[in-house]
Amino acid sequence: MWESLGFRESPFNTNPLVARQEDVDLLVGRSSESVDLCTQLGTASEGVLVISGRPGVGKTSFFNIQQFLLENDQALFGPKILAARTLCPVQPSDDIRKISIRALDSLYRSVNEWCSINKVDLPQQTKEIGKWIAGTGTSGFSLGINILGFGGSVGRTTQLPKISDATFEAISDAISAISAEVIELLHFKSVVIALDNIENLSDELLGSMLISFRDTLFSTPNVWWVLIGQSGLSSLIQSLDPRVFERTTGSGIEVRPIELTELYDAIKLRVAKFHKKKTGKAPLTEETFKNLFEASFGEVRFVFKYSNNICTKFVEAMRSDVLKELSRSSSLGTKLDKKTFEKKPGCCDWSVSYKFANI
Incomplete structure (x- = not known):
C-alpha cells in the first residue's frame, strides 16, 4: 500500500525506536x-x-x-x-x-x-x-x-x-x-x-x-x-x-507527553526518511494530527496508529471505487489495466482523507 503512496514504508510505524544509529534522529524532544x-x-x-x-x-x-x-x-x-x-x-x-x-x-x-x-x-x-x-x-x-x-x-x-x-x-x-x-x-x-x-x-x-x-x-x-x-x-x-x-x-x-510542535517535527522526520522523494509530504493534514493528538492527550502511539488506519481506510475506499470502475468498464468492453489500479490511490487528494477515518 505505502509504495503506491510514494513511501518505502509507513511513516506511522508504532513500533518503538530501537538502539541503533538510524533511529537516533527520529527521537524528538x-x-x-x-x-x-x-x-x-x-x-x-x-x-x-x-x-x-x-x-x-x-x-x-x-x-x-x-x-x-x-x-x-x-x-x-x-x-x-x-x-x-x-x-x-x-x-x-x-x-x-x-x-x-x-x-x-x-x-x-x-x-x-x-x-x-x-x-x-x-x-x-x-x-x-x-x-x-x-x-x-x-x-x-x-x-x-x-x-x-x-x-x-x-x-x-x-x-x-x-x-x-x-x-x-x-x-x-x-x-x-x-x-x-x-x-x-x-x-x-x-x-x-x-x-x-x-x-x-x-x-x-x-x-x-x-x-x-x-x-x-x-x-x-x-x-x-x-x-x-x-x-x-x-x-x-x-x-x-x-x-x-x-x-x-x-x-x-x-516520561511525559511531547508537545504538539514536537509531534509535527517527529512526523516531518519520518516523512523525510521514508518518502521516496525529498519533497515528499505527509499524507494527512496537520489539523488531522492535531485532532488525534488532543483526543489521545498526547499519546504518540495513538496518533501514529490512527493515522495509519486513516490512510488504510482511505486507500481501501479508493480501491473500492477503482474496482467499481473496473466492473463498469468491463461491462462496456473497456480495458482498465493494473497500472491504473495501482496508481489511483497515489493520486488522491489527501486533504479530504480525514472523512474516511470511520469507514
Missing part, C-alpha cells in the same frame, strides 16, 4: 529526561532505575535511543554502558523465576548482538552461559564459571547447576560472570538489564518479585536494572517494598 537519565546512571556503576509514563507516550523509544548514545559515546555526558538491545518483556502469565531467567537471557543476547555488530568474538564464559541458558552443551551438568574481580579485586569461582535447578543466587552468579567479562574484556563501565511492561504484573506478584530480587539480582555488581512501567511505578514500588525503593536511584524518571 526529551532533553530534560535525557539529562536525568544520563546523570542518574553516572552516580554509580550499578543500581535500580525506574522509568514510567502513560501508555503510548514513548518510554521505550526514549530509553532505547538514550542507552545507544551512551554506549557509543555520543551522549554529552554519562557513563559508557552496554545497551540492553534485547529488553526483557514481562508477561501477565509470568512467574518470578521465569522473569529472572528471561532477564539473564536478555543480557546474553545483548552482549551477543553487540559483539556481532562490532565483529568482536563473544567472550568465552558468556558463550558457555548462552549454551547453558539454551539447554545445550553443558546445560545437563554443573557449569564452572569464574567471576572476575573488579578494580583489581580478587575474583571467585562458582558452579552453576543445570538451568532447571538454578536458584536466584545461581542466576545472579551467571549475570555477574557475563557483566565481569563485559567490563574487563569489552571495556564498558556497566551493563543494562531492562524489565519492560512491569504493569503486567499484579501488585502481589510485583511485590514478591521485588523481595526475591532485592538481595540477589538487584545486588549484582556493575548491572543497572531499569524497570519500565506506567505512571506511578516508583510510588507503587515504595509501597510494596520500601527497601527496594531505597535502592532505586533518584525518584525515577517520568
